[in-house]
Amino acid sequence: QVELQESGPGLVKPSETLSLTCTVSGGSISSDSYYWVWIRQPPGKGLEWIGTIYYNGDTYYKPSLKSRVTISVDTSKNQFSLKVTSVTAADTAVYYCSRRGSDTDYWGQGTLVAVSS
Amino acid sequence: DIQMTQSPSTLSASVGDRVTITCRASQSISTWLAWYQQKPGKTPKFLIYKASSLESGVPSRFSGSGSGTEFTLTISSLQPDDFATYYCQQYNSYPWTFGQGTKVEIK
Secondary structure, eight states: OOEEEEESOSEEOTTSOEEEEEEEESSOTTOTTOEEEEEEEOTTSOOEEEEEEETTSOEEEOTTTTTTEEEEEETTTTEEEEEEOSOOGGGOEEEEEEEEOSSOEEEOOOEEEEEOO | OOOEEEEOSEEEEOTTOOEEEEEEESSOOTTOEEEEEEOTTSOOEEEEETTTEEOTTOOTTEEEEEETTEEEEEESSOOGGGOSEEEEEEOSSSSOEEOOOEEEEEO
8 A cells, every 4th residue: 555654844834945755655656658747835724736746857836836846756765855935925825736547546644834924 | 738617616505406516617628527525624635537437435425527629527426425415527637627616415
């Protein structure tokens, strides 16, 4: 059974960089069968797709976040990561990582990141 | 970007009711649509993919239909466990986009 777990600081100061890691167990992140995805949900609001990375490193980002977001994969650790630079209070959200296949979709439990001084 | 619009935003229903949620895409997405259920404080649960395929383990009272720009999620007989917020998501093209959500409340 595949499991995903987000990790990273729960509090980030405005203008700094938010960094999260998603550790994948029960399956290889190098598989060509899946997309690796970051999604966030501000408190009390809906789901927002941030970006997707494929096993070969191809990345796709939400256009309004593209200038501040980087998603990368570390196959040696079976992890993928999210960095968001120059954060503001609007980046406060629960951040989820997920693995999307043709007929499956597994999510981590989510981690709340607050942006505050 | 493809805009996804769900209706209604809130739906009040009783146990046993047949419930239908609509999701409209601003341009054709073929059948590249997923539906999720989310309960407060919980991770979204994958219900349906490719517009009408039921994820393994999802009760058969859930069904999805549609193609192109109009899609529906139907719960044939609403159960107490089904009171939640439902989201559609298109994955036809990047950027992937979600609908704003439909909250199913107890009447």
